[in-house]
Amino acid sequence: MAAINFPSDAIRPSEKPEAECPGDSGGGNLDLELIELLFFAYRDFVGEADHILESIGYGRAHHRVVYFVMRNPGLRVSDLLEILQITKQSLGRVLKQLVDDGYIEQRPGPVDRRERLLYASDKGERLANDLSARQHARIVRALATLPQEARPIIRDFLSNMIDARAPGAPAGQEG
Numbered sequence: 001m002a003a004i005n006f007p008s009d010a011i012r013p014s015e016k017p018e019a020e021c022p023g024d025s026g027g028g029n030l031d032l033e034l035i036e037l038l039f040f041a042y043r044d045f046v047g048e049a050d051h052i053l054e055s056i057g058y059g060r061a062h063h064r065v066v067y068f069v070m071r072n073p074g075l076r077v078s079d080l081l082e083i084l085q086i087t088k089q090s091l092g093r094v095l096k097q098l099v100d101d102g103y104i105e106q107r108p109g110p111v112d113r114r115e116r117l118l119y120a121s122d123k124g125e126r127l128a129n130d131l132s133a134r135q136h137a138r139i140v141r142a143l144a145t146l147p148q149e150a151r152p153i154i155r156d157f158l159s160n161m162i163d164a165r166a167p168g169a170p171a172g173q174e175g
Contacts, residue, residue: 070120072129083168
């Protein structure tokens with residue numbers, strides 16, 4: 001499992017949430033129902049991809065690397081470390097496997113030849129797109145049961161869950 005680097009100002013378990021939580025499910029002010037739903041939704045969202053990755057000897061860290069490299073061709077290793085918030089050692093092991101197996105290509109930077117820029121190979125793009133297509137299908141199935149105006153609300157909810165100050169946060173998250 002990859003080591004995760006949490007920001008120094010991350011909420012500590014002893015800190016109390018600032019807002020009251022609607023839908024209290026017996027945990028004081030904690031919305032345990034939504035917390036539990038989020039746990040299970042994430043489990044199932046990544047589950048199918050996990051099985052595919054496992055069949056080729058990979059895990060979630062491999063998926064994240066291939067995904068972000070495919071989405072950001074020419075991504076610097078240092079930027080990928082910030083996005084994933086994992087240790088250099090953890091990334092090094094995963095990246096080596098992906099490069100050795102032909103999913104990721106490393107190229108020197110145009111100005112600083114020591115800089116390593118990452119690109120998904122055709123094989124890497126196929127893998128990332130296959131995994132993303134399966135996750136997309138799950139999202140489409142979930143949205144199909146909701147009114148059309150639900151997607152922007154869900155997008156806002158998920159965006160609001162992201163720490164906009166975190167490196168690699170999607171654009172438009174601040175505010």
